[in-house]
Amino acid sequence: MKQPKKRRFQLSERQLGYAMVAPSIILIAVIIIWPIMLSAWNSLFDYRLNDPAKAERISSLSINLETYADNRYLVYDTMDEVRDAMPDAGGTLDDITTALDEQHETLLNTDEGLAGRYEEVNTMLENFQPVNDEELRLADVPEEWADGFANTLDEQTAAVQALRDGAPEEAVQPLTDLESQLSNTQGSILEPNFVGLKNYTTYLGDGRTWTAMLNTLLFTVVTVGVELAVGLAVALLINRVFIGRGLVRAAVLVPWAIPTAVAAMMWTFLFDGQSGIMAHYMAQFGLIDDPGALLSTGAGGMFSIMFADIWKTTPYMALLLLAGLQTIPRSLYEAAEVDGANKFQQFISITLPMIRSAILVAVLFRALDAFRVFDLIYVLTGGGPANSTESISVYAYKLLFEQQNFGAGSALSVIVFLSVALLSTIFIKLIGSDLFSGRLKQ
Amino acid sequence: MVKRAGVGFYIFLIIFVFLVMFPFIWVFLTSIKPQGEIFSSFQWFSSNMTLDNYASALETRPLLMYMLNSFVVATLTTIISIIVASFTAYAVTRLPIRFKGLILGLVLAASMFPQIAVLSPIFNFVTDAGLRNSYLGLVIPYITISLPLAIWILSTFFIKIPLALEESAKLDGATPFQTFRKIIFPLAAPGVFTTAILVFIAAWNEYLFALTINTDDRWRTIPVGISFYQSQYTVPWGDITAATVIVTIPIVILVLLFQRRIVAGLTSGSVKE
Structure with a gap:
């Protein structure tokens, strides 16, 4: 009669022991061990906060959906301004729109969930929310698409520059904006900055x-x-x-x-x-x-x-x-x-x-x-x-x-x-x- | 080895204490000199003492705000880490769990790691969570320092309490948690208090996280705030010495009140008793 009772008491004492140790172990794991591992992981990247193209760890060629969606919105908005200021640019602008839309469609079809993620990011931007979730913001892109996209952007930038040469005065400012927005769009493509042990070899030397x-x-x-x-x-x-x-x-x-x-x-x-x-x-x-x-x-x-x-x-x-x-x-x-x-x-x-x-x-x-x-x-x-x-x-x-x-x-x-x-x-x-x-x- | 103290001993003692206290004495004497004399003379005492430096120190920077910030952050850190640490120290020293050596080894390792190794990930985390320039933004990283320290010291106090007390509590039908809450914790109260003082001082003095995370003047703590008195072009020694005196006073009071406990806490880990 006494024996089993005692054992149950012992058992619950042991359980209590683990329960009491758990909070400290979890805290140590979360705020000491995990950050140390992150530091080690960060040290393998050319990771610089003051350079937008390197402001996060990129293991493979990626697109930053936040800057991409943001710039896409700005480009379309500016194109409307140009249309108002310079009606005869309409044809060129339509070409730009077609080219960009085509790339956009291709992008959203490269990966299954991408269209949904793009929508989510877009909604967040419309509500002026920053997109802090790296999982949501960064998407891998295939190299062919990135190359094609870069070409398209270069072509359209050249077209905008050509337009500006003959543009009336009130259209010059929007066209300049458009040009810089197109090149900013290029900035949403992130080259991988994984460098392995290069940081160590550089700084140990x-x-x-x-x-x-x-x-x-x-x-x-x-x-x-x-x-x-x-x-x-x-x-x-x-x-x-x-x-x-x-x-x-x-x-x-x-x-x-x-x-x-x-x-x-x-x-x-x-x-x-x-x-x-x-x-x-x-x-x-x-x-x-x-x-x-x-x-x-x-x-x-x-x-x-x-x-x-x-x-x-x-x-x-x-x-x-x-x-x-x-x-x-x-x-x-x-x-x-x-x-x-x-x-x-x-x-x-x-x-x-x-x-x-x-x-x-x-x-x-x-x-x-x-x-x-x-x-x-x-x-x-x-x-x-x-x-x-x-x-x-x-x-x-x-x-x-x-x-x-x-x-x-x-x-x-x-x-x-x-x-x-x-x-x-x-x-x-x-x-x-x-x-x-x-x-x-x- | 108890020796009687002679005259020579007291002379040595006075010299030793004077050397240790000299920077404080000199900084205090400087703080009550008028501006002009600070730069020109190495006289001990000024003929026209003034409190201008104190007024100026409080005016140029929000020194009292810094002290309040430090106080709130250090207090929150102390409360959280003492609660969590006392559970762990109790379980490790008195409950029949496995891996005790491993757990203490982890705690010891955690108390030794360099803060710089976690600084950037914690900075990113605090920034993403929107906790830059807040009290919580400092309390979280401070736990990394205070929790291992608290477990380490508390466990030396818990282990000294006789096990017989638990046995009798058990016989009287107390559950293990009741035993902890009603018997062991109150008995260890002096040790808990000692640990709290040491944790509080450690949090009050922390510099690296505070410098990096709370960059807004409104949220700066004392150690960081005081290092910002020197500007790029001028070094207002009058203000700095006065500010130093102001921030040292609470520490002196704390030490005078609790010196016995502080020494007990500091030496608890290093000496076998």
Whole structure:
């Protein structure tokens, strides 16, 4: 009697477990994994937002039904205007209409559902709705049709140009409009912009990518190294009882807690060539040639960025390591003392092994953070002077949103992603199961 | 290793704290100098202190609007991710499900990936959905950062609660969800609160998504807004330092109030207890 009841309870507990995990897994899949896959897919195209012919991914020769329908409507509308302004052009205009209609009919017959899709797009345009659905807007077209269509458009454009030569003044403007609308119609035919790995080969062969990569590596190694060394020293020194612990802890947390962009603005001011106190004193003590050198030279810029990062993060590192130090039982040191070990021996054979996993975890998270550095550099130097302080994320961002080159930018962001994946795999191998020990029962 | 602190120690401590706080001190002192003195002198104190920079900082850019935007976005992000994450953390730490290691591995991987790798698809998605320049347009991408963080920290708090409590709830006839809602969640409340603070700070500080998605000044958040104080031709240091002081104050208050919790949250993952 008891046995089956218990099993049912267990079962429903397990079902509840899956139900509770599901929302997170779905969210992670939809807003992290799927976008990463899209980035990888985008990186295989010559995909540029600022070029209408390349503003989306086109795997095969296609027509953009939205611009096609839009221009078709405009062409017919303008032809009516021309008719009003220049009655004797009627014959030529009829020819144009026949030629275009013939191509239109052929187009709608190339694929079964195309006529229906064209109607749908047309209705949406009449209601001033944008056609955002890629599935609806883009249709594959056969190459013969596209070639024939291009020829027809060229012929009709030539006919319009011929008409304009003898046209009365009031017909010149509509004829010019007509000409440009015909050539815009040509723009609704989209050549495939799938380029395979070309974005990768181009940008991996580009000096700027490697400079950015080296800057990122240098930044990661130097900042994490210094933060670890200084943070450990500070943690060892303050690992004792003293008055004002809370206050020190708060003081140390503030740089960590403020937005990186705000910290970067503060340091821009302190490093400024004219009013910056850091630049002023560094020049006075002969550390730099002149106060302006910090933000106007590559080496000065790199130093500034690293210094600001070390300032912001060392206290945080010290706190993490301090928490590690506080878990070491005092009895270990007492026993070592009895055995005659000196302070340095104690540090090497007790402290370091005991906080090994705390160090590795702290370094893992810091290194990954440092490797994807963006805000600090973007605000402090903007990657300059002359791209000499650019990190790989900053370069990817500039390609994506300043040059609107989504293909190349995606390729670089995939490279960042793969580097981070490699880095974390190495660390997780080193740390092993310790990473999960606080979360799973073995 | 508990040592008594000596005089030398306190001197070291004061120097350390001074170095850490120096940029704040200097920025604050600059913010109350009159315009002319900022560019000309490296004097610590000004003879004629003024609040002009503060008035100007609030006038030239909608600083309070930025703060409101940041507050709304960070709060929404925190609420959503804490609710979803607490379910997952509970299930992974306390319910008999399979693939726990796999799920946590996925969460860890999700917390490590670089944001730039999802930026352009998310930008396209938010644009197509008409969510550019809105609160929701930022909350969605912020979940990518806050959800893994929240699950990761919450699970360390959930696992510390003794399993015996669930056993007795079971015996008293509580359903598994009742056990979660009435027993475990309230017991983990301090940990949940700690996690909420950390998630809130992470969302408050986010820059990359905010810069890309909310480009309208009306919808900018604090980190982005403040970086726009410098224009191409002039750098109004008076305004910038005053604005920096204004936006740092809430953080200082938050840290002073909750420092113990913040440290507990930060170290929960890295230290075995």
